Amino acid sequence: MKKIFLAFATVLLVMCMSIQSQAQLKRFSIGPFVEAGFPVGDFGDTHNTGYGIGLGADVKLVAGLTAVGSVSYFRFGGKSGSTNGVSYDYKDLNVVPIRLGLRYNLISILYVKVEGGTVQYTGKYYNGLGGLVAPGVGIRLLGLDVEAKYEAWFKDGTRGFFGLKAGYNF
Known part of the structure; x- marks a missing residue:
């Protein structure tokens, strides 16, 4: 867990230093976001339903095309129930997704995006590293970014969810 927080802090520091060097170009933005996964x-x-919080950044490449990346923390609570009189509890799922991808503006505020990356499972009962893919569509207006997406995590099977993400980029 300490390694994950150290990696998160390092990425945040590098992004903040990049803001100063690229702020005059207005080609780089960074900001926090919250998300929900169904x-x-x-x-x-x-x-x-899961909830997450994170930090995203993007760099404009060419007209309409932008490189994007994010680091977040996501938590899905486990369900409990019973079948034929046998009770069961699924453990909570805590993950740290690291995503990189491309965003393309269809029109000035509407975009499509595809991201890939890794997901680090950090729970006591389930841990390890897996892969992820996350296509989405969104609207970005004056720094406010709202996105609808499907995200799938791959490790010992597939865990997929529809997500809503809202953030603000500086």
């Missing part, structure tokens, strides 16, 4: 499929049978 599990689907087998993942929806075992876990409740």
